[in-house]
Amino acid sequence: MMNEQIWKHRGPLRNTQQALDSGTVRLGFIGGSITDARTRHNWPEPVIAWFKERYPHVRLFIENAAIGATGSELAVFRAEHELIERECDLVFVDYSVNDEDEPSEKRMRTREGLLRKLLVDGRRDVVIVHTFRQSFYREMSEGGTPASVADFEDLAEHYGIGSVGMGMHALEEVRRGRMRWEEWLPDGLHPTERGSLSYARSVIAFLENELSESRHAVKPDEKFSLPTPLNPDNWEKASSLPLSELETEGPWVIRRWPHLEWMDQVLETSAIGAKLKFSFVGRGLSLGFDFGKTSSELRYRLDNGPWEISVRERPDWCGNDGWYRMYTVAEDLIYGTHEFEMEVIHGDRPDCKGTNCRLALVGIL
Structure with a gap:
């Protein structure tokens, strides 16, 4: 049950695997301060290190477009220049925390617009990652799903996008005594190096499954096409x-x-x-x-x-x-x-x- 809460595999990372086979991979990240590259210790760094260790002969390009204190409303306007024009093969999207204070209707419009921009040509894979803030604690401790996360999961299911509950993974590490709370979130939101490593490990476990030989052997589907939007008022035309x-x-x-x-x-x-x-x-x-x-x-x-x-x-x-x-x-x-x-x-x-x-x-x- 816990694995199902943390890791949801909805479709092979075909573009990523093809890029690995070609010898050049471009990783994209977009989100808030928990993903922002400027701290130099956030979770993308161990994920990048894992890619280099596992695929030492692959030329790796990194496009981390995350900005602290921003949400998917800004991302939908930035995606074209920061991720699509730079030909990212795999994009990690982190807005469960930063969009929490937006009304559900608005964040569903902005998020779906962002996802449709990233997916429209079928040339890149997308993975949604859910981080954590203090306001999520009670509901997650009681086995529930915060509304901001649940909204994102509805979109992930509709578009067949894999997702990783990084916050749930870290919370479980605290429950098991592997990590102290203050090592994870001293301010209730921003991870230290140890907390960032926990987030990264959950993503690495997801990638190890997705990029395994058994999944690599899956035959490609027919030509990709976007499904009908869940919300016709989404911001894909931004x-x-x-x-x-x-x-x-x-x-x-x-x-x-x-x-x-x-x-x-x-x-x-x-x-x-x-x-x-x-x-x-x-x-x-x-x-x-x-x-x-x-x-x-x-x-x-x-x-x-x-x-x-x-x-x-x-x-x-x-x-x-x-x-x-x-x-x-x-x-x-x-x-x-x-x-x-x-x-x-x-x-x-x-x-x-x-x-x-x-x-x-x-x-x-």
Whole structure:
């Protein structure tokens, strides 16, 4: 029973095996801080080391596109450039933790959009990994499945994607006395080196099964085709609008952005009252910012409607900037041409310590 909770094998990793046979493999990772490469000790590192040990003659390329404090809403806009254009053969997706605070309907739309983008041409395998946060503990201890994980499993089942319950594997190690809790999650969320190794071991066990000789011998299926989406409003058509197409009023500049490696350019101002506007064709709009305590708030409207003001939380862990944060303006518009207008304002709250507006992404649905 425990194995079934941790490892779910739904389909052979054919693209990965073909890549191994060819002598070149490209591994992709996308998720939040638990998968982010910048700590240098997160779970992808032992998985990468395992690949090199098991397949010493294979040239291995790594595309770790995970960013701390981000969810699948941002990932669906980044997948094309960060993973698909880089021809990844196998992509690990980690958003069970970071999407937990989103409504189920929204996270199902963004996640399914991400998966459909990755799977559409049949040229890469996808594995979903479920990490852990303190809020999952009670339900998992009682044999249940947190809602964010259950939602992802529904998608995995629909698309025949394998999944690994890394959090369940680590929790079981604590239960058996193999690892202390503080060795795993000293802050209730981010693993130490020991906790990351536990996560990695669960993934390695999954890969050893999937890439075994018996599975390798399975004959390929017919040409891959995507099944009908579970949610017709998923974000698979997500695209972005170039910053150069925005009409501005006030002291805006487009800068090459050296402060956050995932952003190539930002449209920046710190001037209260600076404005921008643009038109787009679609049914929704999501904006991405380099955000922090010194960021502005936004006064905005769609299609000459009523003005709204953003109120974005700035948690204690949030710095003055450096958080690639999304802001969903709308996602259920009537498909067609829409106009967006925005003005930079101060948040007028104690936690708002500046008026920096640094727009990195204009995401269209």
